[in-house]
Every structure is written in structure tokens, then in C-alpha cells.
Amino acid sequence: MSLPPDLSGRLRGILGTRLSETAADRGHHAQSESFHRSPAPDAVAWPESAEEVAVILRACNEARVPVIAWGTGTSLEGHALPVQGGLSLDLSRMDKVLEVRPEDMQASVQPGVTREALNTELRATGLFFPVDPGANASLGGMAATRASGTTAVRYGTMRDNVLALQVVLADGRIIRTGTRAAKSSAGYDLTGLFVGSEGTLGVITELTLRLHGQPEEVAAAVCAFDSLDHAVECVSATIQSGIPMARIEFVDAASARAFNLHSGSSLPEQPHLMIEFHGSPNAVREDAARFGDIAAEFGARGFDWATTAEDRARLWRMRHGAYHACLALRPGASGLITDVCVPMSHLPAAVHAAAEDIAAEGLIGPILGHVGDGNFHSLLLVDPASPDEIAAAKRIATRMAERALAVGGTISGEHGIGIGKRGLMAAQHGEGWQLMGQIKAALDPRGILNPGKLVPDRN
Numbered sequence: 001m002s003l004p005p006d007l008s009g010r011l012r013g014i015l016g017t018r019l020s021e022t023a024a025d026r027g028h029h030a031q032s033e034s035f036h037r038s039p040a041p042d043a044v045a046w047p048e049s050a051e052e053v054a055v056i057l058r059a060c061n062e063a064r065v066p067v068i069a070w071g072t073g074t075s076l077e078g079h080a081l082p083v084q085g086g087l088s089l090d091l092s093r094m095d096k097v098l099e100v101r102p103e104d105m106q107a108s109v110q111p112g113v114t115r116e117a118l119n120t121e122l123r124a125t126g127l128f129f130p131v132d133p134g135a136n137a138s139l140g141g142m143a144a145t146r147a148s149g150t151t152a153v154r155y156g157t158m159r160d161n162v163l164a165l166q167v168v169l170a171d172g173r174i175i176r177t178g179t180r181a182a183k184s185s186a187g188y189d190l191t192g193l194f195v196g197s198e199g200t201l202g203v204i205t206e207l208t209l210r211l212h213g214q215p216e217e218v219a220a221a222v223c224a225f226d227s228l229d230h231a232v233e234c235v236s237a238t239i240q241s242g243i244p245m246a247r248i249e250f251v252d253a254a255s256a257r258a259f260n261l262h263s264g265s266s267l268p269e270q271p272h273l274m275i276e277f278h279g280s281p282n283a284v285r286e287d288a289a290r291f292g293d294i295a296a297e298f299g300a301r302g303f304d305w306a307t308t309a310e311d312r313a314r315l316w317r318m319r320h321g322a323y324h325a326c327l328a329l330r331p332g333a334s335g336l337i338t339d340v341c342v343p344m345s346h347l348p349a350a351v352h353a354a355a356e357d358i359a360a361e362g363l364i365g366p367i368l369g370h371v372g373d374g375n376f377h378s379l380l381l382v383d384p385a386s387p388d389e390i391a392a393a394k395r396i397a398t399r400m401a402e403r404a405l406a407v408g409g410t411i412s413g414e415h416g417i418g419i420g421k422r423g424l425m426a427a428q429h430g431e432g433w434q435l436m437g438q439i440k441a442a443l444d445p446r447g448i449l450n451p452g453k454l455v456p457d458r459n
Contacts, residue, residue, distance in 0.1 A: 002021060002042050003021070003042045003043050004063055006063070007060065007063045007065060008021070008043065010059050011043075011045060011056060011059060011087075014052065014055055015045055015047070015052070018045060018046040018048070019043060019044070019045050019046075020044045020045075021042070021043045021044075023040075025044045026041055026042070026043065026044060026088075027040050028044075028073075029044050029073075029080075029082065029088035029090065030081065031073070031081075032073040032074065032075055032078065032080060032081065033073065033074050033075070033076060033135070033323065034076050034079075034081070034419075034420070035076075035078075035334055035335060035337065035420070036077070036078030036418070036420060037081070038081035038082055038083045038419075039082065039083070039085055040082070040085075041068065041082040041086055041087060042065075042082075042085050042086055042087065043088070044070075044087070045087055045088070045089055045090065046090050046092065047089065047091065047093070047094065048093050048094060049094070049205075050166060050168060050174055050205035050206065051174075053089070053168045053203055054168050054172040054173070054174050055172065056087070056089065057168055057169070057170055057172045057203065057448075058171060060086070060087055060448055061171050061172065064448065065086050065087060065448065066082065066084050066085060066086025066448050066449075066450070066451050067086060067087050067170075067203070067448055067449060067450075068080055068081070068082045068086060068089065068449075068450050069089050069091060069141075069144065069450065070088050070090045070091065070092075071111070071112070071137060071138035071140055071141025071144070072092070072135070072136070072137050072138045072141060074133075074135035074136075074141070075137075075141065075145055075415075075416065075418060076337050076415045077412075077416050077418030077419060077420040077421060078419035078453075079144070079145060079198050079199070079418035079419075079450075079453065080199070080450075081418075081419065083419065083451070083452040083453075084451050084452055086448070086451075091111045091112045091138065091140055091203075091205075092138070093112060094110040094111055094112040094140075094205065095110055095112035095113050096110045096113065097109050097117075097118060097121045098110065098206070100125060100211075101180075102125045102126070102127060102211075104180065105127060105213075106180060106208055106211060107121075107122070107129070107209050107211055108206060108208045108209075109139055109206070109207055109209065110207075111143075111204050111205060111206070112138050112140065113139050114136045114137065114138055114139065115129060115131065115132065115137060115139060116136045118139065118209075122211065125211075127211040127212065127213060127214065128212060128213075129161070129209055129211055130151045130154075130155035130161070130212050131147060131148060131151065131152070131155065131156075131158055132149040132150050132151050133147045133148065133149035133414065134149055134150070134319075134320040134322075135320075139207055140205075140207065143162050143165070143194075143204055143207055144194075144195075144196070144197065144198055144199050145196065145198055145414075145416040146158050146159055146195050146196030146414070146416065147414055148370065148373075148375070148413070150247045150249055150316065150319065150320075150370055151246060151247055152370055152372075152373055152414075153239075153245050153246070153247065153372030154244060154245060154247075154278065155212060155246075157414070158196075159192065159195055159196065160210070161209055162191060162195050162207055162208070162209060163180060163191070163209065163210055164176065164178030164180060164207070164208035165177045165178060165191050165194055165195075165204055165207055165208070166204070166205045167202035167203065168205055169201075169202045169443060169444075170202070170443065170444040170446065170448055170449050175190075175202075177190035177191040177193075177194060178190070178191035178208065180208060193439075197454070198416055198417065198418065198450060198453055198454045199450040200444070200449050200450045200453055200454050200455060201439070201444065201449065202449065215246070215278035215279055216279065216280050216281065217278070217280060217281045217283075217284040218246075218276065218277070218278055218284070218309075218312065219277045219284045219285075219288050219305065219306075219307075220247075220274070220275065220276040220305070220306040220311075220316075221274075221275055221288070221303050221304060221305045221306065222267070222272055222273070222274045222303075222304050222306075222315060223272065223295055223302055223303045223304070224256075224268045224270045224272050224300065224301055224302045225270060225272070225298060225299055225300055225301075226270065227299075228252055228253075228271045228351060228355055229348055229352055230271075230298040230299050230300075231271040231272070231298070232347055232348040232351045232352075233298055233348050234273065234294060234295050234300065235248055235273065235344075235347065235372065236344055236345070236347055236348060237294050237297070237298070238291055238294050238295075238372075239344055239372060241290065241294060243287050243290050243291055243294075244278075245291075245372055246277055246278040247274065247276040247316075247370075247372070248273060248275050248276075248370075248371060249273065249274040249369070249370060249371065249372075250273055250351075250367075250368060250369055250371040251272050251319070251322070251366070251367075252271050252355070252368065253269050253270050253271055254326070254329065254364065254365075254366040254367075255322060255325075255326060255366040255367070255368045256268065256269050256272055258322070258325040258328060258329050258366060259318050259321075261328055262321065262324065262325035263317075263325065265318060268302060273300070274315060275291060276312070276316075319368075322368055322379075323379065326366045329366070330364055330381040332383070333382060333383060333384070334381070334382055334384040335379045335381055335382075336379075336380040336382055336390070336393040336394070336397065337378070337379045337415070338377065338378055338396075338397040338400060338415070338420075338421075339369065339375060339377040339378075339412055339414060339415045340375070340376065340400050340401055340403075340404035340410065340411060340412065340413060341373065341374050341375040341404065341410050341412070341413025341414075342403075342404050342408075342409035343374060343407060344373075344374050346374075346407040346408075346409065347371060347374050347376070350400075350403055350409075351371075353399075353400075353403055354367060354376075354400050354403075357395075357399055357400070358378065358380070358396055361392040361393075361396055362392075363380055363381065363382065363392060363393060363396070364381040365378045365379060365380040365381065365393075365396065366378065366379050370414070373413070375413035375414060377415075378396070378397075378400070380396060398424070401421070401427075405427060405428055410428060411424045411425075411427070411428050417453065417454050419453065422453065422454065425455075425456075426456075433455070433456060436454070436455045437455040440455045441458065
């Protein structure tokens with residue numbers, strides 16, 4: 001496949017060498033860290049401004065050619081894969097921190113800025129951007145997928161930390177949503193509409209983000225439990241006690257084994273909690289002591305405190321590397337990774353049931369997650385050449401989602417929908433899913449923006 005000649009010539013006149021139709025560039029944009037695969041796009045474009053994005057979208061809309069926004073390719077449900085071909089719009093060159101306003105605790109950035117790059121820029125200000133999905137993802141992609149991560153239990157998700165956006169619509173119009181004010185009651189929440197829309201409603205070209213003060217004191221630790229149930233029950237008890245955790249992460253025995261093999265750690269091959277506290281020195285000490293008392297009630301042992309910044313970085317680097325570490329448990333396997341989120345009262349039962357399902361299907365499937373807000377993941381390791389194993393993994397993922405819905409939870413707490421969970425949207429939203437399709441049709445009547453994702457197919 002290739003772009004229509006007229007469109008190709010028009011785009012090349014705008015972008016020059018920043019439009020590519022080579023097999024290598026196209027192939028790079030047909031894969032990600034996702035289990036899912038798709039055909040390659042017909043071409044790749046690297047815009048450098050909102051105005052260029054607007055011209056590109058206007059031209060593609062007139063030609064009815066799909067446009068798929070691309071950040072860093074770290075999404076896990078195939079969000080940015082060009083399932084219908086078209087143009088991959090790579091926003092990595094729009095990577096400027098436009099303005100930092102320390103007095104307002106805000107920053108304005110282009111979508112290609114990564115979370116690590118922003119926090120490097122903020123070091124001298126005493127502020128930081130807390131949303132941490134693990135991967136060094138682009139902030140535009142994080143907003144488009146409504147990302148969260150290890151710190152969401154204290155600082156919230158992208159939904160809570162995006163104040164305003166600049167967005168280019170399918171017909172090339174450039175709009176701004178939200179304000180720099182702390183709150184507003186003026187009209188529809190368009191910012192909230194675009195955050196989590198997965199590139200199906202518009203292309204984000206600028207973000208205004210809420211920043212937070214760097215904590216005066218930080219303490220982190222890891223501790224082991226005799227059983228999965230005890231570890232997860234400890235999480236529920238900790239949250240109910242009101243201890244202000246900055247992070248509280250769960251990893252099961254298989255994950256601990258993967259960490260040992262991958263990073264040379266020496267964790268007991270048992271379920272663990274990884275925890276972190278932020279605040280004043282006195283508050284951190286008190287919170288840590290209270291947590292220690294609760295954990296002891298559930299049989300926690302082997303507290304290993306990360307007392308230096310280097311030790312803490314090593315601990316969280318190990319947690320963030322879980323995807324690749326767990327893949328090494330079965331060399332040559334592919335990882336079908338899924339996540340759900342449930343009310344905290346249902347978390348222990350949901351994790352226990354998922355573990356039983358994995359064992360019953362005979363798969364390796366480490367369970368871990370940001371359990372401080374009821375969100376957990378499983379990385380199901382399958383032979384990519386085995387239809388039976390792939391079918392078993394999909395059965396497990398579907399049952400996890402169905403159990404989450406049965407207790408008032410969601411089919412995805414942070415990975416989003418993309419390709420992988422689109423078939424479950426009707427079960428969660430009912431007629432609301434059709435309404436999403438109507439909103440999509442109103443903003444993108446020709447259906448060029450990331451087709452085949454998130455919303456129902458058009459009749």
C-alpha cells in the first residue's frame with residue numbers, strides 16, 4: 001500500500017524529508033511493546049508544529065486517509081498500530097518544554113516531551129511531574145491513553161494532572177480546551193473528553209500540566225509475605241487505615257523470581273509489597289512505623305529499606321523493568337499483558353481468582369500491579385506459534401475483565417482499550433459505548449483518526 005500520489009506530493013511539499021515511505025520507517029511504526037500486530041502504515045510523517053499537524057490532517061481528511069498519532073510506541077493494547085494503513089503521525093520532534101511556571105505549579109509542553117525529560121527540566125525548581133507509568137512514555141501519549149502508574153495512589157492519573165490542551169481536529173481546526181486556572185465551571189469539560197480518547201477525536205499538540213512539590217523526605221522498602229492473599233489483604237488494610245502512601249506495589253512469587261534472574265536481586269521467591277512514603281521527616285517515620293505494624297499483622301517479614309536515592313532508584317527500576325524481566329521467565333515467549341481495576345474491597349478476591357485461572361490453564365502469568373488503587377496486571381506468557389495457548393491467555397484476560405465488571409470495576413485501569421479490549425467495551429458501557437461512537441462521528445465524520453480503535457464500527 002502507498003499514499004495516493006496527490007496526497008504524497010502535497011505532504012512532501014510541506015515536510016520534505018520529514019515524510020518517509022521507506023520500509024524501515026513504516027515497519028518501525030507497525031510494532032510496539034504490545035502483543036498485537038498490524039500492517040505497516042503507508043507512510044510516516046514527523047511534524048514540528050501544531051500548524052503542520054493541522055495542514056497534514058486537513059489534507060488527509062480531504063483524501064480520506066487514516067492518521068494515527070504516534071508517541072514512543074510503549075502502549076500495551078495496540079493503540080497506535082495502523083490497522084487500516086494510512087499515515088503514522090510521529091510527534092517525537094515536537095519535544096519542547098514550552099514554559100514552566102513555578103509560582104502556578106504548572107508547565108506547558110509539546111506532546112513529544114517524555115516524562116523523564118520534563119522532570120530533568122524541573123530539577124532546579126523544586127517541582128516534579130508525578131505520573132509514572134514505568135515506560136519513559138511521551139506526555140502526549142500518556143494523556144491520550146489516560147495513563148497512570150506507581151504514584152497514582154497519591155498523586156492521581158493523567159486525568160487529574162492535565163489542566164488544558166491544544167488539540168488539532170480531523171478537519172485541521174486547532175482548538176484549546178481548559179484553562180490555567182485551578183478550576184472552571186464554564187461549559188463542557190473538553191479537556192476530559194480528549195484525555196483518554198486514544199487519538200480517535202483529535203491530535204494533542206500541547207499540554208498544560210499540574211506539577212507537585214518534591215517531597216522533603218522519601219522512604220521506600222520491600223517486604224515479603226507467605227501468601228498472595230496476605231499481601232493483598234495488607235494493601236486493603238493499609239488504605240483503609242488512611243496512611244498516605246506515595247506508592248504501594250504488589251508483585252507475586254513469579255515476579256520476584258523474574259526480578260532475581262533479570263536484575264541480580266535476591267528477593268525470596270514469595271509475594272512482595274514495594275512501598276514508598278513522601279512527606280516531612282517526622283511524617284514519613286510515623287507513616288512507615290504504622291505500615292510496619294499493619295504488615296506484621298499479615299505476616300510480613302524481611303523489610304529491606306532503601307535508605308539512599310540510589311537504592312530507591314534501583315528498587316523502582318526493578319519494578320519498572322517487570323515486563324522484560326517476566327518475559328525472560330520463558331525465553332521465546334510473547335507476553336499478553338492485561339490489567340483490570342476493582343473497588344478496594346474486592347481486590348483480594350479478584351487477585352486470588354486471577355491466580356487460580358492462570359494455574360488452571362497451565363500458563364506462566366506473573367501478577368503485579370498498582371494495588372493501592374485496586375489496579376493489577378498479569379503478563380501471560382504464551383508461545384506465539386500456539387493457537388491453544390493464545391486462546392487460553394485470552395480466556396484468562398476476559399474472565400479477569402468480567403469479574404471486574406461484576407463488582408463495579410473496569411476492564412482497564414490504565415492500559416486503555418486500543419485493539420485488545422475493544423470487544424469488551426459494550427459489556428462495560430452498554431448504550432454509552434454507542435454514544436461514544438456518536439461523539440466520534442460528530443468530531444471526525446470521515447473516520448480518519450485512529451480507525452478501528454476504542455469506539456464501535458460505523459454501520
